[in-house]
Amino acid sequence: MAEAHTVLGEQVRMPVQIRQADASSALFLVDLDAARDLVAGTGLEPLATLGRAILSLAFVRYVDGDLGPYHEFAFSLMTRQPGRKDSTGAYIHWLPVNQSFTCEAGQSIWGFPKLMADIDITPVRGGHRCEVRVDGQFVIGLRVADGLPMPGGAGGSSIDAYTSRNGVLRRTPWLMNPGAVRGRPGGARVELGDHPIAAQLRALGLPKPALFASRIGTLRMTFEDAATVLQTRENR
Numbered sequence: 001m002a003e004a005h006t007v008l009g010e011q012v013r014m015p016v017q018i019r020q021a022d023a024s025s026a027l028f029l030v031d032l033d034a035a036r037d038l039v040a041g042t043g044l045e046p047l048a049t050l051g052r053a054i055l056s057l058a059f060v061r062y063v064d065g066d067l068g069p070y071h072e073f074a075f076s077l078m079t080r081q082p083g084r085k086d087s088t089g090a091y092i093h094w095l096p097v098n099q100s101f102t103c104e105a106g107q108s109i110w111g112f113p114k115l116m117a118d119i120d121i122t123p124v125r126g127g128h129r130c131e132v133r134v135d136g137q138f139v140i141g142l143r144v145a146d147g148l149p150m151p152g153g154a155g156g157s158s159i160d161a162y163t164s165r166n167g168v169l170r171r172t173p174w175l176m177n178p179g180a181v182r183g184r185p186g187g188a189r190v191e192l193g194d195h196p197i198a199a200q201l202r203a204l205g206l207p208k209p210a211l212f213a214s215r216i217g218t219l220r221m222t223f224e225d226a227a228t229v230l231q232t233r234e235n236r
Contacts, residue, residue: 016067016222016223017065018221018223022061022216023059023216024213024214025144026190027213032046037203042169043164044164045081057142067102071120072095075093075201090161092161095115096114096115116134127145128144129144140201143189150183174222178218182214182215186212187212
């Protein structure tokens, strides 16, 4: 496993530390067949519950970390490797950011589907709102209510991240240390534009009420190096 990676002439050492961030997220139960279509060819299958797939939409404001300050929006599905126990993880399908260094690092180190976008995160009454535009085109707006204070340790589950890029499926250990966590059932509102990503979210069944929404007021994270899980034959 590599101890460091060179990104745009700078050394990024493993594990990457995020010392200060905050995040808002919402979980949705969505169409299982549409979720299968999104993960087709990755070597993963959606995790099913009540005949539905589990979608997470989240936005994060990174304040202090090894990749610098930036904003990020995450569109992910809960998945697993078919026939393998203890393989549940979050498949990161779309991960726009607003700074070029973290964009390059995410792509080259972990295979994250990062791309440059305009990401506006603002406090609103009772919560926070994020709006994402790519090349000036509105993709999604997500408003998440702050909710009620949750017990200590809530929101602290750390789930490995899956990425699929150029025929390579990778798994990245990801540790969270959250504080000032708030949450509530429902609590999210989605607005969609005409971008292809918005069309994928519509196919999943959005806009619709969220299952649960949460806010992490103080967040520290650690990202380990990525491990290759699977390579397609043509990329071996």
